[in-house]
Amino acid sequence: MAVTEPAPAPHPAAYEGILRRQALRESAARTYARSLPIVPVRARGMTIEGADGRRYLDCLSGAGTLALGHNHPVVLEAIRKVIDSGAPLHVLDLATPVKDAFTTELFATLPGQLADDARIQFCGPAGTDAVEAAFKLVRAATGRSGLLAFTGAYHGMTAGALAASGGAPDVRVTRLPFPQDYRCPFGTGGEAGADIGARWTEHLLDDPKGGVPAPAGMIVEPVQGEGGVNPAPDGWLRRMREITRDRSIPLIADEVQTGVGRTGTFWAVEHSGVVPDVMVLSKAIGGSLPLAVIVYRPELDIWPPGAHAGTFRGNQLAMAAGCATLAYVRENRLAERAATLGARMLARLQALSADHPGIGDVRGRGLMMGIELVDPEAAPLTGTAGSGSAPPPDPALAAAVQQECLHRGLIVEIGGRHSAVVRLLPPLTLTDEQATAVVDRLADALRAAERSPYRRVPPGPTR
Ligand code: PMP
Numbered sequence: 001m002a003v004t005e006p007a008p009a010p011h012p013a014a015y016e017g018i019l020r021r022q023a024l025r026e027s028a029a030r031t032y033a034r035s036l037p038i039v040p041v042r043a044r045g046m047t048i049e050g051a052d053g054r055r056y057l058d059c060l061s062g063a064g065t066l067a068l069g070h071n072h073p074v075v076l077e078a079i080r081k082v083i084d085s086g087a088p089l090h091v092l093d094l095a096t097p098v099k100d101a102f103t104t105e106l107f108a109t110l111p112g113q114l115a116d117d118a119r120i121q122f123c124g125p126a127g128t129d130a131v132e133a134a135f136k137l138v139r140a141a142t143g144r145s146g147l148l149a150f151t152g153a154y155h156g157m158t159a160g161a162l163a164a165s166g167g168a169p170d171v172r173v174t175r176l177p178f179p180q181d182y183r184c185p186f187g188t189g190g191e192a193g194a195d196i197g198a199r200w201t202e203h204l205l206d207d208p209k210g211g212v213p214a215p216a217g218m219i220v221e222p223v224q225g226e227g228g229v230n231p232a233p234d235g236w237l238r239r240m241r242e243i244t245r246d247r248s249i250p251l252i253a254d255e256v257q258t259g260v261g262r263t264g265t266f267w268a269v270e271h272s273g274v275v276p277d278v279m280v281l282s283k284a285i286g287g288s289l290p291l292a293v294i295v296y297r298p299e300l301d302i303w304p305p306g307a308h309a310g311t312f313r314g315n316q317l318a319m320a321a322g323c324a325t326l327a328y329v330r331e332n333r334l335a336e337r338a339a340t341l342g343a344r345m346l347a348r349l350q351a352l353s354a355d356h357p358g359i360g361d362v363r364g365r366g367l368m369m370g371i372e373l374v375d376p377e378a379a380p381l382t383g384t385a386g387s388g389s390a391p392p393p394d395p396a397l398a399a400a401v402q403q404e405c406l407h408r409g410l411i412v413e414i415g416g417r418h419s420a421v422v423r424l425l426p427p428l429t430l431t432d433e434q435a436t437a438v439v440d441r442l443a444d445a446l447r448a449a450e451r452s453p454y455r456r457v458p459p460g461p462t463r
Contacts, residue, residue: 067260
C-alpha cells in the first residue's frame, strides 16, 4: 500500500477490537505489545501510522532492526525485484545469485583482517540462533566447552544464549564484570573501574583454582543494548582482545544490535580497532526481514557438515533487502551521519538533566542512546557509582515516560537491568528536524511523567 494514500478512516471499535483480541488470544509472554497498545497499519521512514489515524515517530525501529526506517524505497525495490524475477523464495542453504550478492556486499564491510578470507554460516533467522551457532563453532574448534560472558549481557532467548545472558543458570558460563560508569560495581567508574574489571578477568582465567571451566570463547556486545546502553570503553575492549588472544580463546563480538552503522562506525568493534574471531550479525543485516549469520576466521571452520542446520536459512527476500540496506548505508556514509547526529542528540539529552532530577545518567554511542531514570529522593545506593553513590533506578518513572511519549506520538523502548533506561534507536535516516522533535517530545514527556502520580507496576522487561 502506498504511504502517500490518505489514512483510512477506521472505526475506533475496529482497532480497539484488534487490541482486545490480542490481549485475549496472545501469550502472557508478549512484550512490546503490552506497553505499546497501538495497531500499526502503515509506515514509512521513521513514521508509523496507527489504525486510530495517529502518527508516531518510531525510536524503537524493530528493536534496532530498521537501519533505514520502515519501507525504505531501496529495500522495497530489492524485494520487488526478487519477486518479479521468478526466483525461488525458499531454497534451504543452496547457492543463489541473491545470496552471492549479499555475501559479497557483507564481506566488503567487514573489519580488514576478517574481510580477507572470512567464512559465513547462514543461521536460523533470529539473532539467538546465530549466537548458538557461534558457541557451537568455537566449542568444535577449541574442544573446550566453557563460555565467558559479561554481567548485563543480552544474547537471546534460546537456552545457551539465555545462559550467557544470565537468565538461566549454566555452570559452563563464567560471568565477568562489564564496565559501567554510572553504577560501577567497584565504586570508581571511568578507566579505573574498567581496569579493575579487566584485571579481575585476567586473574580469574589464570587462577588454577578460579573455577572457570576451560573457555571455548568469550562473547561480548561492543555496546550492551538490552542491558541499558552501556558502551564498552575502547581500551577495555582492546584488553579483552589481548587477554583472549594470549590464551587462544576465540573472541565473539555480538553485533546483532550494534551493527550496520548504528553506533557511528559500520561495525561497533571498529571504534576500538579490535578484530574479533567471530561476529554474530542479525537485525539490520536483513533490511527489516529476518536474517542471521555468523562470520568468522577460516581456522575455526572445522565443525562437521550439518553441525548447525535449520530449515529457514535461505530467505531470499531478506538477503536482497539486507544487501540493499548494507550498500545504502555504505554508499551514503550513514555510520558517520549516526555519529554526528547521535552526538548532537546525546548533548541535548544530557542538557535536560539540569532540569530533571529524575535523569540519573545519559549515555550512548551513535544512534544507540539511553537515559537512566532514578528516584532522586530515595536513599542512594552506596558504592555503586563513579562518585561513590547513585540514586536507585526508577522503573515506574521510565514506564510513565514511555506512556507519555506514546501520547505525544513518540515510540521509545525501555531496557536496562532494572527496566529503568529509556532507550532510543532511531533509524540512521532520521532528519535533523526529526531528531529535534524526538528530544522535544521526550523532554515534554519527562515533565509530564514527573508531575503525574506514576507509581504503578511497570511492564516486564522488553527485548
Ligand atoms: N544479541 C543482541 C546483542 C541482541 O540485542 C539481541 C536481541 N535484542 C539478540 C542477540 C537476540 O536476537 P533475536 O531477538 O533476533 O533472537
